[in-house]
Amino acid sequence: MECQEYGLTRNTERDNLNLNPLQRGGMLPxxxxxxxxxxxxxxxxxxxxxxxxxxxxxxxxxxxxxxxxxxxxxxxxxxxxxxxxxxxxxxxxxxxxxxxxxxxxxxxxxxxxxxxxxxxxxxxxxxxxxxxxxxxxxxxxxxxxxxxxxxxxxxxxxxxxxxxxxxxxxxxxxxxxxxxxxxxxxxxxxxxxxxxxxxxxxxxxxxxxxxxxxxxxxxxxxxxxxxxxxxxxxxxxxxxxxxxxxxxxxxxxxxxxxxxxxxxxxxxxxxxxVKHWDEEVEKTRNFVRQLEEIEGVHQIGVKPKEHDLTRFETPVFDKIAENHPRRGFFLYEELKKRSIVGIKRGQTKWFKCSVYGFSEEQIAYITDSFKEIVAKYKDLI
Ligand SMILES: Cc1ncc(COP(=O)(O)O)c(C=O)c1O
The missing domain is CATH 3.40.640.10 (Type I PLP-dependent aspartate aminotransferase-like (Major domain))
Incomplete structure (x- = not known):
C-alpha cells in the first residue's frame, strides 16, 4: 500500500502571529x-x-x-x-x-x-x-x-x-x-x-x-x-x-x-x-479600543472585555469584500502577507480572535495591520 502525503507541517501557523482563540492557550512552554x-x-x-x-x-x-x-x-x-x-x-x-x-x-x-x-x-x-x-x-x-x-x-x-x-x-x-x-x-x-x-x-x-x-x-x-x-x-x-x-x-x-x-x-x-491574568485582560481591552477606532468594526459580547476571546462585527470588511476581486478571501490574504493568520478564510462579516500571550508590540503591529488594510481599500468602501 502506498500512503498519501499527509501534510504534517505547521509552519504557517507556527511562523506567523496566530489570532485563532482556540490556539492561544494551548501553546507549550x-x-x-x-x-x-x-x-x-x-x-x-x-x-x-x-x-x-x-x-x-x-x-x-x-x-x-x-x-x-x-x-x-x-x-x-x-x-x-x-x-x-x-x-x-x-x-x-x-x-x-x-x-x-x-x-x-x-x-x-x-x-x-x-x-x-x-x-x-x-x-x-x-x-x-x-x-x-x-x-x-x-x-x-x-x-x-x-x-x-x-x-x-x-x-x-x-x-x-x-x-x-x-x-x-x-x-x-x-x-x-x-x-x-x-x-x-x-x-x-x-x-x-x-x-x-x-x-x-x-x-x-x-x-x-x-x-x-x-x-x-x-x-x-x-x-x-x-x-x-x-x-x-x-x-x-x-x-x-x-x-x-x-x-x-x-x-x-x-x-x-x-x-x-x-x-x-x-x-x-x-x-x-494565571497570576498575570489582569494584564492579559488589559491587553485585550487595548486591542479592542484600537480596533474599534476603525469605522465599521464593533466588539460584541459583554463590554468591557473580561476575557481574551473577542468577537467583532466587521461591516467595513464585508463592504470591501463585496467590491474586491478576491471577494471574502481578501482579508485572509492581506493579513497573511503581513504574517498574521487565524481569521477564517473567506470570513468578513464578523470574526473571533484573541491576542492572549502576545506582547504590546505585537498587538500594536496587528492593529496597525488591520488599519492599513482598510486604508488600502478605502475606495471600495
Ligand atoms: C466552551 C468550550 N467548552 C468545551 C470545549 C471542548 O473542549 P475539549 O476539546 O477539551 O473537549 C470547547 C472547545 O472549543 C469550548 O470552547
Whole structure:
C-alpha cells in the first residue's frame, strides 16, 4: 500500500502571529516540549503502573494530581480526554436516560452532545441577545424556577464559565448559589478559563469544574480535567465489580503518554501565568479600543472585555469584500502577507480572535495591520 502525503507541517501557523482563540492557550512552554519528546512513545507513563493511572509514582502522576487539585481548589481530580469527556462522565454518573439537565444558552456544542449521548433532556437559559449575549444569574434563576414550578425534576446544572462564541465570563459564583438553593449540583465548564485565569471551585460555589488541557493549560491534546467535591467522588470514581481497582467512569485509564506529561510539565508555568491574568485582560481591552477606532468594526459580547476571546462585527470588511476581486478571501490574504493568520478564510462579516500571550508590540503591529488594510481599500468602501 502506498500512503498519501499527509501534510504534517505547521509552519504557517507556527511562523506567523496566530489570532485563532482556540490556539492561544494551548501553546507549550519549553519544559513541556522536552517532556513531549521524552514520553512520545505509546504507553510511556505506564512502566511503573500498579493498576491505576492516577496513582502512578514515576513519573509522579499522583503528586501532580494533588497539586492540580490545589490549583483549582477541589477535593478530588482526575484527567480525562477533554472537557467534553469530563462533562459526559459527570452526566453519566449522576443522571439516567430521560432525566433533565439545565444549561446556559451559550453552552458549547460538546455540552449538548454529552447530554444527548447520555439521553438527557436539556433546558436552556437564554442569553440576553444582541449585542451582549450575556447569561445573567437572574435569567438562570427564572428559567430554573419556571421549570421546577412546571413539575420538572432537574438533576444537574451546567454553566459555561467563558463561552466560545463571545468570550463572555459568566458570574459563576452567583449562578452556583442559585442552583444550590434549588438543591441541584452544578458543573462549571472552564475549557476557556482554567489555565488562563485563577479558578477556585469552592469559592465559585461549584460541585464540579472541568477544564481542557489543550485549550487553556498549555498541554498537547487531547486532555481534560475533572475536579469534584468529595461528596460526589463515590459516584464519579466508582470501582468496577470485576476489575476491582479500576474506575468505571474513567474506563480504567484516561489520557496516557504525551498529553498527560505535557499537562504535568506545564503546570508550574500555568500556575504562574494565571497570576498575570489582569494584564492579559488589559491587553485585550487595548486591542479592542484600537480596533474599534476603525469605522465599521464593533466588539460584541459583554463590554468591557473580561476575557481574551473577542468577537467583532466587521461591516467595513464585508463592504470591501463585496467590491474586491478576491471577494471574502481578501482579508485572509492581506493579513497573511503581513504574517498574521487565524481569521477564517473567506470570513468578513464578523470574526473571533484573541491576542492572549502576545506582547504590546505585537498587538500594536496587528492593529496597525488591520488599519492599513482598510486604508488600502478605502475606495471600495
Ligand atoms: C466552551 C468550550 N467548552 C468545551 C470545549 C471542548 O473542549 P475539549 O476539546 O477539551 O473537549 C470547547 C472547545 O472549543 C469550548 O470552547
Amino acid at each position: 519549553v519544559e513541556a516540549r522536552k517532556a513531549l519528546i521524552e514520553y512520545a512513545d505509546g504507553y510511556s507513563v505506564c512502566d511503573y503502573c500498579a493498576g491505576r493511572l492516577d496513582e502512578v509514582p514515576n513519573p509522579s502522576i499522583s503528586g501532580f494530581l494533588q497539586d492540580l487539585a490545589k490549583f483549582i481548589n477541589v477535593d478530588e481530580v482526575r484527567t480525562t480526554h477533554g472537557a467534553r469527556e469530563s462533562k459526559f462522565a459527570i452526566m453519566h454518573a449522576l443522571c439516567k436516560p430521560g432525566d433533565t439537565v439545565i444549561v446556559d444558552g451559550n453552552a458549547h456544542y460538546t455540552t449538548h452532545l454529552a447530554a444527548e449521548r447520555n439521553k438527557l433532556n436539556v433546558i436552556e437559559v437564554p442569553n440576553n441577545g444582541h449585542p451582549a449575549y450575556e447569561i445573567t444569574p437572574e435569567k438562570y434563576r427564572e428559567t430554573l424556577e419556571n421549570a421546577i414550578d412546571s413539575g420538572i425534576d432537574i438533576k444537574l446544572s451546567l454553566l459555561t464559565h467563558v463561552d466560545g462564541d463571545y468570550g463572555n465570563l459568566a458570574d459563576a459564583k452567583a449562578v452556583g448559589a442559585v442552583t444550590h438553593k434549588a438543591g441541584i449540583p452544578i458543573i462549571l465548564n472552564c475549557a476557556y478559563s482554567m489555565g488562563r485565569l485563577p479558578i477556585d471551585a469552592k469559592a465559585l460555589n461549584m460541585d464540579f469544574v472541568v477544564g481542557s488541557g489543550h485549550k487553556s493549560m498549555a498541554a498537547s491534546g487531547p486532555i481534560g480535567v475533572l475536579g469534584m467535591k468529595e461528596e460526589y467522588s463515590d459516584a464519579l470514581l466508582k470501582h468496577s465489580k470485576r476489575h476491582k481497582v479500576k474506575e468505571i467512569e474513567m474506563l480504567g485509564c484516561t489520557s496516557r503518554g504525551a498529553p498527560i506529561v505535557t499537562l504535568m510539565a506545564s503546570l508550574p508555568y500555568v500556575a504562574e501565568r
